[in-house]
Amino acid sequence: MTAWDALRAALDSLRANPLRSALTMLGIVIGVAAVIAMVAVGAGARDQVLRQIASLGTNLIMVGQGSIARGGVKLGAGTASSLTEDDALAVLSEIPGVVVTAPSVRWGLQIVAGNQNWGTVLFGITPDYMDARDWSVAMGRGLSDEDAAQANKVVVLGQTVVRNLFGGGDPIGEPVRVFSTPLTVVGVLAEKGQNTQGQDQDDVIFVPLSTAKRNIPGMAKSNPRFIHTMVVKMRDGTDMAEAQAQIRDLLRQRHRLVAGQDDDFWMRDLSEVSATRDASSRALSFLLAAVAAVSLLVGGIGIMNIMLVSVTERTREIGLRLAIGARRRDILVQFLIESTTLSLIGAAIGVALGIGTAMGVATLAGWPTLIQIDSVVLAVVVSGIVGVFFGLYPARRAARLNPIEALRHE
Amino acid sequence: MASEPAEPQVAPLIAPLITVERLTRHYRMGPQIVHALDDVSVVIQRGEFVAVMGPSGSGKSTFMTLLGCLDRPDSGTYRLDGQEVAGQEGAGLSSDALAAVRNRSIGFVFQSFNLLPRQTALDNVMLPMVYAGVGHAQRIERALAALDAVGLRERARHRPSQLSGGQQQRVAIARALVNDPLLLLADEPTGALDSATSLEIIGLFQRLNRRGITIVLVTHEPEVARFAGRVLHFRDGRLIDDVNQTPEVAA
Numbered sequence: 001m002t003a004w005d006a007l008r009a010a011l012d013s014l015r016a017n018p019l020r021s022a023l024t025m026l027g028i029v030i031g032v033a034a035v036i037a038m039v040a041v042g043a044g045a046r047d048q049v050l051r052q053i054a055s056l057g058t059n060l061i062m063v064g065q066g067s068i069a070r071g072g073v074k075l076g077a078g079t080a081s082s083l084t085e086d087d088a089l090a091v092l093s094e095i096p097g098v099v100v101t102a103p104s105v106r107w108g109l110q111i112v113a114g115n116q117n118w119g120t121v122l123f124g125i126t127p128d129y130m131d132a133r134d135w136s137v138a139m140g141r142g143l144s145d146e147d148a149a150q151a152n153k154v155v156v157l158g159q160t161v162v163r164n165l166f167g168g169g170d171p172i173g174e175p176v177r178v179f180s181t182p183l184t185v186v187g188v189l190a191e192k193g194q195n196t197q198g199q200d201q202d203d204v205i206f207v208p209l210s211t212a213k214r215n216i217p218g219m220a221k222s223n224p225r226f227i228h229t230m231v232v233k234m235r236d237g238t239d240m241a242e243a244q245a246q247i248r249d250l251l252r253q254r255h256r257l258v259a260g261q262d263d264d265f266w267m268r269d270l271s272e273v274s275a276t277r278d279a280s281s282r283a284l285s286f287l288l289a290a291v292a293a294v295s296l297l298v299g300g301i302g303i304m305n306i307m308l309v310s311v312t313e314r315t316r317e318i319g320l321r322l323a324i325g326a327r328r329r330d331i332l333v334q335f336l337i338e339s340t341t342l343s344l345i346g347a348a349i350g351v352a353l354g355i356g357t358a359m360g361v362a363t364l365a366g367w368p369t370l371i372q373i374d375s376v377v378l379a380v381v382v383s384g385i386v387g388v389f390f391g392l393y394p395a396r397r398a399a400r401l402n403p404i405e406a407l408r409h410e
Numbered sequence: 411m412a413s414e415p416a417e418p419q420v421a422p423l424i425a426p427l428i429t430v431e432r433l434t435r436h437y438r439m440g441p442q443i444v445h446a447l448d449d450v451s452v453v454i455q456r457g458e459f460v461a462v463m464g465p466s467g468s469g470k471s472t473f474m475t476l477l478g479c480l481d482r483p484d485s486g487t488y489r490l491d492g493q494e495v496a497g498q499e500g501a502g503l504s505s506d507a508l509a510a511v512r513n514r515s516i517g518f519v520f521q522s523f524n525l526l527p528r529q530t531a532l533d534n535v536m537l538p539m540v541y542a543g544v545g546h547a548q549r550i551e552r553a554l555a556a557l558d559a560v561g562l563r564e565r566a567r568h569r570p571s572q573l574s575g576g577q578q579q580r581v582a583i584a585r586a587l588v589n590d591p592l593l594l595l596a597d598e599p600t601g602a603l604d605s606a607t608s609l610e611i612i613g614l615f616q617r618l619n620r621r622g623i624t625i626v627l628v629t630h631e632p633e634v635a636r637f638a639g640r641v642l643h644f645r646d647g648r649l650i651d652d653v654n655q656t657p658e659v660a661a
Contacts, residue, residue, distance in 0.1 A: 005540045016528055320524045323480060324585070325513020325541040327506045403480045407520065 001330045003337070010338035013310065014345075024306045025346030027299025028386065032350025032379040033357060035292040039375040040358035042284055044368035059236055060132065061244055063091075063251070064229040066264035082255055082264040084225040085209075090254060091230070095246050097238040102129035103227040105212055111205060113165040113176040120161050122178060122205050124212025132233040135206075140172040140187030143208055151210035156187040160203040181215040183207065240269050296382060299346065300390035307339050307394035318398050319406025332399040339391025340384055347383035351376055425492045427592060427624050428454040428477065433486035435472050446472040447483070448647040454626065456592075459619040459657065461635035462628045464644035471597065473644065474628045478516055478595045479508045490515060491592055513541050517586025521598035523578045525570040531557065531581045532566040538589045556584040560614060576607035583614060587623075594618065596627040600634055612637045613660035 014021040065083040088103040105124040110117050123129070127143050130136075137156065147154050155176060162171050171185045192201040213224060234243050244267055255264055311318070318331055354376075358369040435447040447469045454460055464470040475481040476488060479495055488496040495511060496502040503511065512518075517538075525534045535553040544552070557563045560580040570578050579599060586594055596615070600608035616637060619625050627638060635641050636658050643651035 001540050002543075012528060316524060317526060320520075320526075321537070321541075322509070323478070323512060323518050323524075324538040325509050325589075327509040327541075329506075330541060404475050407524065 001326065001334065003333075006334045006337040007341065009334055010341040013314075013338055014342060020306060021342060024302050024342060025299075025349065027295060027302045028343050028346030028383050029299075029350040029353060031292050031295030031299055032347045032383060033353035034295060035288060035379045036351060036354025036371065036375055037357035037361065037369075038288045038291075039285070040354070040369040040371045041361055041367060042288065043370040043372050044362070047370055048368050059234045059238060059240070060270050061232040061234065061240065061247065062229060062268045062270070063087075063232060063247065064266050064268075065227075066262075066266065083227050083230065083251075084223065085227055086225055087251060087254060088227065088230045090250060091232055091247055094250055095232075095243065097235045097243060098232055099235055100128045100132050100233040101230050102126055102132045102233070103209060103230040104129055105209065105216075105226075105228045107212070107216055109178055109216075111161065111165065111176055111178050113171075113174060116165045118161055118164040120158070120203050120205055122207060122212065122216070124209040124216070125206050126209050129231060130206070132231045135192070136190045137187045138190040139170070140185070142187055143206060147208045148210055151208060151214050153181060153183045153211060153215070154186045154207065155183040156189060156206040157185055158189050158202040158204040159191045160200055161205055162188055178205075178207075179215070179217055183211075244269055292379070292382075296386050299343070299383075300386040303339050303342055303387060304390040304394060306342075307335060307391055308397070310338070311335065311394050311398040314398075315401060315406045315409040318401050319403050319409065322401070322403035323407060328399040331401075332395045335395035335398045336388060336391045339395065340387035343383045343387030343390075344380070347380045350383070351380065354379075424456065425489070426453045427456045427458075427491055428452070428626075429487075429489040430477075431487045433473075433476060433483050433488060435476060435481070435483050445469075445647040447476065450486070450647075450649045452642065452649060452652065454624065456624055457619070457622055458640055459616070459625045459638045460627070460640045460642060461638035462626060462642045462644065463630065463632070463635050465630065467646075468644040469647035470628050470630075470644045472647075474595060474597055474626070477593075477626060478518060479503075479511050509541075513538060514589055515592045517583075517589070517591040517594045519579070519582050519586050519594065519596040519599045521601040523570070523575075523582045523602075525578055525581060525585075527570050530567050530569055531562060531573065531584075534570070534581055535585045535588050538585060542589055552588055553584070556588040557581070559587060559618075560584045574607075575603050576610055579603065579607075579611055580614065583611075583618075587618070592624060594623055594625045596625065598629055599627065600629070600631070605633075608634065609660050616657070616660055 063083065083103075085103050088101040092098050092101040103126060107122045107124075108119070109122055110119050111122075125143065126148055127145055130142050135142075138159070140156070142156060143154065146152070155178075157165075157171060157176075165171070165176065166174070171188060174185050176183050176185060189202065189204070189206070195201050209227075232243075232247065234240065248263065248267060251265055252263065257264065321331060321334075322328075355371055358371055361367050362369040430453070431451045433447055433450045434445075437444045437446050450469075450473065462470045462473060472481075476483055476496070477490075479490075482502065483496050485498075486496070487494065487498060488502075490511065493511075494502060495508070525531075526537070529537075532550070532553050535556050536549045539549045539552065554563060554566060557566050560583050562577060562580050562584065565573060565577060565581075570581070573581065579602075583594075583599075594615075599615075600611055603611060612634060615625055615627065625638075627634070629635055636655070637660050639655065639657045641651075641653045641655060642649055643653070
């Protein structure tokens, strides 16, 4: 008996009870469709997050001045003004593998242009900051070394700020005001969209660090060198954990912290963010795999059940086949192919349904979905294995029938 | 005569088709042992049409399943076409080899036809060739020829439910013939048919027999047995009578 003959016999037998065959497949259909659709949704979400993280740069280390929680009762939040521009310079010169350090201060404030005003966040930055954070300029120019050196009263606006202050108009060269300081718009940042926390990254304005220090009232009068954060950009391929440890040691030394004393700064590695995301998406994948496994298991039991019924119903047919020359192996193969066909047809329907669902979710709910070919292949292969595994017992029962008794079976 | 050389003690050039010696089969039914077949020896030549008769429980069906290689004897030997199918001390063919013998050398006809209900007459007739490894084109050709031999070529595409009982049995006979077997084994082939149709089927057997195929037909009806050239009578698992007769001609 060739495989083709067995397949024909299998399809014929499945057609004999179309409703029963369809219901039997349902477990496999649902399992496979669920896997493919959920993996597609998960992959789409992960892809979006990864792109956002990549836009932040994974070889960056953020260092900020001490927080309330870290400082406890001894040191209030940021009161230490612990982090300074000199720390940034020291990190750049003393830690191997550092490409750039970009110190910054930030301040929430109102910006005014003509009769419009808008609440936004001002960043006082060095020109390196834009490079370190992958900001590019859409119109005009960025901040220059000269701006920094001379504390020029210039500003670069984020897209959200431009939209709110100037509508559709061209802001380059226009005057704006923060507190009482007039600034000239020299550039507009390229759009970045939301970050991983859903915050609008384009709602910012950039001025030179020196300009901010000089013109923002109340900004760290006690320590003119103070900064809020610095971005440390490492060379590609640097061991980030090692670099963090070195920076930590250096800053503790510079801040004269003794052993046992808490850090008066915080440090964050953006690769940690991506690792967290990876771990959570791995957990999600594991959950999906568990759901799929249960569904396929239930589907497999359904197949076994129906195959046992089928073997009983077709006892005489089996007896006849044995009488006219079928070997036991032929009977075994016939029923195995039948159960596998059942599960693979279910898998095929499941693949179609899963892809359809993923595309439907993408259009209707607007979630990004990415159909993963390996999830499709895996689902089909596992379904095939389920068909063989759960078909084996009924098929062996069929193959072991006594031909005489089988022929007399009513 | 002493002066003439003795007849050489060799087997005839063409061995008998079936040689059965001291064939025995027991079944255990609870505490009892049933002697379904007890020490039966018989030789059937090529081209014979043999009816096997006896009341139910006489052993005729057991004899049939042993001839048909569907079962193995507990003792005794069975040679089919010179091949030792079942030998002394359990010697004999493997299960797969027995399947091959059933496939190529034996054609079965059953009382209840045993056609696959969802398949056409043609598909049913082709079934033995599926297990003989015959190519697809040849299967159709040979199946149509076999249907032609039973006069049902034009019904090839009909399903069993669309055929009368006699037609169904003729499809079953075509299926039995399609691998060109040496032996046709028919188990009560007219048991489910009315007498006119039975006569038709018996006539078909006689025509096939005249063309050379050996037929062993199990029946409990004397009016069927009279069309055979030889009748074996079984009772209580033993062969009690073996009669050669002039067969009536059915058609």
